[in-house]
Amino acid sequence: MEVQVMPIPQHACWMTRKILEARMVWNNCQLMNQQSITRDLYLRLIGDGIRVPWKCLMFSTTAQPKAVFIMWLQLHAKLLTKDRLLKWGSKVEPQCMLCQNEDETRDHLFMKCSYTRRLWDEIARWMQMSSDIGGNWQQHLTWALKNAKGKTIRAQIFRMVYAEAVYAVWIERNQRVFE
Numbered sequence: 001m002e003v004q005v006m007p008i009p010q011h012a013c014w015m016t017r018k019i020l021e022a023r024m025v026w027n028n029c030q031l032m033n034q035q036s037i038t039r040d041l042y043l044r045l046i047g048d049g050i051r052v053p054w055k056c057l058m059f060s061t062t063a064q065p066k067a068v069f070i071m072w073l074q075l076h077a078k079l080l081t082k083d084r085l086l087k088w089g090s091k092v093e094p095q096c097m098l099c100q101n102e103d104e105t106r107d108h109l110f111m112k113c114s115y116t117r118r119l120w121d122e123i124a125r126w127m128q129m130s131s132d133i134g135g136n137w138q139q140h141l142t143w144a145l146k147n148a149k150g151k152t153i154r155a156q157i158f159r160m161v162y163a164e165a166v167y168a169v170w171i172e173r174n175q176r177v178f179e
């Protein structure tokens, strides 16, 4: 399936540019196999026959498999965010490394954090969609699914951008934690 390449806008922030560049590289390298790779990955992780509301984010995406994998963990609240590490007795500072203002949880890191909100705002502005991502996780998921569903180019690009944005936030967070 060929996906139309959208030019990188001049005003895009560095992260949006990174996401779009990653998509272009991915398109060039793996276009023929990506659907089956992602589908394989998904089915191995979740097993056949289990229906989840966010299935549309997992399939027919041109995001890199590693980004889809991190998104899968994020959607399942399985990423090792600091709240989970603390519950298991790890001695870590609870603060979010991206804003230093609140404790790090899945919902904070990917939805409420001022750092991430700027990213969603940037993406929403660029894709000319509502940046009202809601105040809780369910509302955030509803926003994402509304934009991800369908066969339009716009929905295809959103599916890629969502996974790559989640991946970019997680990588940035890890760099700050481990540095």
Ligand SMILES: [Zn+2]
Binding pocket: 096, 097, 098, 099, 100, 101, 102, 108, 109, 112, 113, 114, 115
């Ligand atoms: Zn934060």
